[in-house]
Amino acid sequence: MSTYDVHRNPLSPTPRTTLTRAKERGVTDRAALDAVLDAGLVCHLGVLLGGSPVVLPTIYGRVGDTVYLHGSTGSGNLRAAIDSEISLTVTHVDGLVYARSAMHFSMNYRCAVIRGKAVLVTDEAERDNALRVIVEHSAPGAWDRVRSPSRKEMAATMVLALDLTEASVKVRSGGPSDDEGDIAAGGVWAGVLPLRQVWGEPIPADNLEPGIDLPVDVAVRVTPSALPER
C-alpha cells in the first residue's frame, strides 16, 4: 500500500530554476495529479447552494494548470460556483481489497481533490479552446470531425476555470493490510479483486444514415490493436 498527499504551492514563473528536494517531490506529485485528472471521464463538483454543499458529476478538461468546466448559462449549480470556493474531485476505483478482518476491507483507488475559486471565463478565444479541450478530454480525436459550436450555442454556454494551485492526490494500491494476528491465524482468503472500466461495442444512432464508417477515434478505443504501430 502506498498513500501520499500533496498540497501544491502556486507555481513560480520559473518553477525549475530553484529545485529543492521538496520541489522535486512536487514535480513527481504534479505528474500524478495530471495523470489522475487526465484519466477521468467525470469529476464530482462540490458547490455551496443555499449554505449547504451539493455534489454533482460533470465533465471537464485540463490545460496546464487549469481545469475547465462548462454548462448551460441557466444552470443554477454552475452559477453558484462563480467566484465561490468549490471542490472538484476525480476518483478512479482500481480494485476491492479483501482482508482477513472486516475492518481492513478497503478499496484501491486514485483520487485527486482540487479546491479553489471558480472563475467565469469571458475571453472568447479561451472559451472556444476550453470547449474543445472538454470534448477532447472524453472523446479524443472527435472535435475536428464534428460541427463546431455556433455563436448561438456559445452564447448559451458558461465556461468556468479552476486553478490547480490547491490540489491533493491520494493513491492506495496493493494488497490488504491485515493484523499480524489474523495473518498468523490463517484460513481466510485475502487479496485484491481488480476493477477496471472497459468500452463496449459502439451503438450507432438510430437515425445514422447508411455508409458512415465508425471513425478511427472511436474504433481505437474498442480495439486498440487496430492502432497503427509507432
Place this chain on the structure above:
Amino acid sequence: MSTYDVHRNPLSPTPRTTLTRAKERGVTDRAALDAVLDAGLVCHLGVLLGGSPVVLPTIYGRVGDTVYLHGSTGSGNLRAAIDSEISLTVTHVDGLVYARSAMHFSMNYRCAVIRGKAVLVTDEAERDNALRVIVEHSAPGAWDRVRSPSRKEMAATMVLALDLTEASVKVRSGGPSDDEGDIAAGGVWAGVLPLRQVWGEPIPADNLEPGIDLPVDVAVRVTPSALPER
C-alpha cells in the same frame, strides 16, 4: 434519452395506503434511487470544511431509508459532517454519447444525489449492523467468513447515518440528441460508446498461505457462470 428528477417526501407510516398518481411515480423513482445506490461502490461526499465544500470519495451501505458511512474517529472530514448538511452522490457512467456537433456530446449516466443532515450513530447494535452493511455493500458474502470488528476497532470507528428523505435521481440513456440540420447534413458518425466496470482476475495477498481456495463470494464476481442455478 430519458431524464427525470425526483424529490422525495418523507415516507408516511403507511406510504401505500393513500396512493395517488404522484405517489405511484414516487414508488417507481424510489426503486430507481435504491438501484443507483445499491449498484455503486463509492459515493462522493460533500462536506463543509472551513466554510467551503470538500468532496471526497468513500464507501457506504444502505438499510431501507438510511445510508451509512464510516471512518476513523480521527477523520476531520467525517467529524465535519456530524449534524451538518452534507451531500452524498453516487454516479455510474454508462457510456459516452458521440454527436454530430460538439455541443451535443454527452454522457449516459445514472446519478443519485442525497442531501441532508448526517447524524452520528451511537447505538452499538446499529453501529455493528451499519459496519456489516457497509462491508457487504461492496463485498457481498464476505462478512460472515472474516474476523468481526473487535471492541477496540469499534471504539476507533465513527458511524454516520444519512436519511434518504431528500434525494434526486437523474438518468440519461440512449443516443445523441442532434439538431435536425446536422442530421440532415449527414456524413458524421453518431452513436454511443458503452462503458462498464468489470472485475479482473483476483490477486491473492503476498502473504496468503497455500491451500486457501478463492471464496465463492469472490469467485462469482469474476465468473458468474460458476453460480449454482436457481
